[in-house]
Amino acid sequence: MKSGSPAVEAENLVKTYAGDIQAVKGISFAVEAGEAFGLLGPNGAGKTTTIGMLNSTVSPTSGRARLGGRDVARDPIGTRAISSVVFQDSVVDRPLTGRQNxxxxxKLWGVRPAEGRARLAELTETVGIADLIDRPVATYSGGERRRMEIVRALLSDPEVVFLDEPTVGLDTRIRHDLFDVIATLRDRTGVTIIMTTHYLDEAERLCDRIAVIDAGTIVACDSPSNFLASIGIEVLEVRADDTQLVVDVLRSHGIAPPDILVIGGTVTASLRTTDGARVLQLLAEASIHVRSATTRSPSLDDVYLRLTGDRITVSSPN
Amino acid sequence: MTITATPPTAVSVQPRPTRSRQVSAIPTLTMRRLTLSVRNSRSVAVPVLTPLLFALVIAPALANTIATPAGRDTYMTYVALATAGLLIPLNCMFSGLGVIVDRQQGAMRELLVAPIRRSSIVVGNLVAALAITALQLAVLIAASALRGASYVTSLHLLWFLAAALLFAILMYGMAEILATRLPSPEEYIGVLPVIAIVPFFFAGTLFPITSLPHWLAAVAKVLPLTHALALFRYGLTEHSGAQALHNIWGMSNVTVMASLSLLVVALFTIAVFTGAVRLFTKGGTS
Structure with missing residues (x-):
């Protein structure tokens, strides 16, 4: 990597597909070496397209991407040499054994054979697939295949690894196991990670910073702890027959519209200056029928919904 | 799961891919394709069985059925060489299916993010297809010779080798283009006979193109297979090859006619294979 350069740099990246479909509308961020950076957003937000522009499989309509100080468009082979990708779907030769894959x-990344063999042995042992790498990949479970792909991504000792929804489609236990593996490997190798995910707990667990993408733009970028702090001290969820009445009460007691979210029959409010018990008392005084109410600590789900969901924009009582 | 405590080995990766590195990726990609294509004894037997069947059964049967003035063995040689005009397109076109499978279920996207030129992927697959085609041709010629076909062994063989190589590259280029353009194996299989089989019947395979209606003979003269077949015959039998070349060009100097036919095949090959590489490379980036 060129000294002083961020490991990954996206500079006003834009991607417009045929039919004037704007997948990415000017995304910029920089990721330092060793940092784990998450791209979080709903389906179709532009996460995978952004990753594609960084790994040279998608050519940007405008803007610039750099890896280790190298321009991805000008030196695609050089930037591919210092990076690797774990794709959303399994990308392996199933008839071949894990070892062959x-x-x-x-060989393709030009790792010297002796070093490659040693690293392969260590990494497969670390993630618990050493016993099965001489079996055809077709016989692996989804979780085993994912582990093999994570090992593969780290074999060439890359500076940057792209994880494009690495745990999608896996059951909860395997997902947690796999994230242990990724976190362990990250601690040991110090590799820079760019990850897209739908799972907020994963982003919170692994990422130093998270960029929330919505409709092709970054709507917020911060550390998980700062995101959580921005939500307040407590989150109240109220199920009611008339959500509008609940919203009116919340608004009249100083809870700002951005802190109120209505999804179906549930109103979620981030509480900063009051607590849940006080709000429930206010609702009771207003004779609002509440079907259920819970309070909990803020999570990244709340941040995510606040940034990408149907934020309430009710007009003031006047 | 076992988590070990030792830090993983640091590896040295060549910082910038050099030209030699690009070239060295080709054998790796060829071996990958061969490993995927030839996984068990059945996958070895099937490509060998087809030329054996043609050389040992179909060519002799046709020669026995059709009485030609030149005699049974001459016609058998004629048919055996015609089989090369079927084997090369079929094998190369079927190799293209591997590209679709790679894209849909295999490691294509991993190859596309590898630090290699994307053209190496096409060339690696091509070399594997050429290797299997060469095996089929060797079996065809050896088996038909054992059954009575007579081939001339001289430097003329080079005409056969050059034509077979160029024609196989041309057909693999066609396969790559179709595999890049068509989304599914089903659509690919639908188009395959039009490219690989239909020209076989009009290219002077089982009978000279002079036996075709004039307009169809004119079409046949444009087909690269017609030129390739004439060169196969010129390379291995001289006389029937000279006649086939004369049927195309109508000249008296055989070497000039052979050179022109080779040029035709080479031009088709350059155009198609260059197009295939460009299309694949472009398709690797959306």
């Missing part, structure tokens, strides 16, 4: 990666 891994050795193919070593």
């Amino acid at each position: 891994l050795e193919l990666h070593l």
Whole structure:
């Protein structure tokens, strides 16, 4: 990596597909070496397209992407040499064994054979697939295949690894196992990680910073702790027959519109200056029928919904 | 799961891919394709069985059925060489299916983010297709020779080798183009006979193109297979090859006619294979 350069740099990236479909509308961020950076957003937000522009499989309509100080468009092979990708879907030769798949990666990335063999042995042992790498990948479970792909991505000792929804489609236990593996490997290798995910707990667990993408633009970028702090001290969820009445009460007691979210029959409010018990008392005094109410600590789900969901924009009582 | 405590080995990766590195990726990609294509004894037997069947059964049967003035063995040689005009397109076109499978279920996207030129992926697959085609041709010629076909062995063989190589590259280029353009194996299989089989019947395979109606003979003269077949015959039998070349060009100098036919095949090959590489490379980036 060129000294002083961020490991990954996106500068006003724009991607417009045929039919004037704007997938990415000017995304900029910089990721330092060793940092884990999450791209969080709903389906179709532009996360995978952004990753594609960084790994040279999508050509930007405008803007610039750099990896280790190298321009991705001008030096695609050089930037591919210092990075690797774990794709959303499994991308392996299923008839081949795990070892054959891994050795193919070593050869294509130009890793010296002895070093490659040693690293392959260590990484497969670390993630618990050493016993099955001589079996055809077609016989692996989804979780085993994912582990193999994570090992493959790290075999060439890359500076940057792109994880494009690495745990999508896996059951909860395997997902947690896999994230342990990723977190462990990250601690040990110090690799820079760019990850897209739908799972907020994963982003919170792994990422130093998170960019929330919505409709092709970054709507917020901060550390998970700062995001959580921005939500307040407590979150109240109220299910009521008339959500508008609940919103009116919340607004009249100083809760700002951005802190109120209505999804179906549930009103979620981030509480900063009051607590849940006080709000419930106010609702009771207003004779509003509440079907259920819960309070909990803020989570990244709340941040995510606040930034990408149907934020309430009710007009003032006047 | 076992979590070990030792830090992983640091590896040295060549910082910038050099030209030699690009070239060295091709054998790796060829071996990958061959490993995927030839996984068990059945996948070895099937490509060998087809030329054996043609050389040992179909060519002799046709020669026995059709009485030609030149004699049974001459016609058998004629048919055996015609089989090369079927084997090369079929094998190369079927190799294109591997590209679709790679894209849909295999490691294509991993290859596209590898630090190699994307053209290496096409060339690696091509070399694998050429290797299997060469095996089929060797089996065809050896088996038909054992059954009575007579081939001339001289430097003329180079005409055969050059034509077979160029024609196989041309057909693999067609396969790559179709595999890049068509989204599914089903659509690919639908188009395959039009490219690989239909020209076989009009290119002077089982009978000279002079036996075709004039307009169809004119079409046949434009087909690269017609030129390739004439060169196959010129390379391995001389006389029937000279006649086939004369049927195309109508000249008296055989070497000039052979050179012109080789040029035709080469031009088709350059155009199609260059197009295939460009299309694949462009398709690797959306």
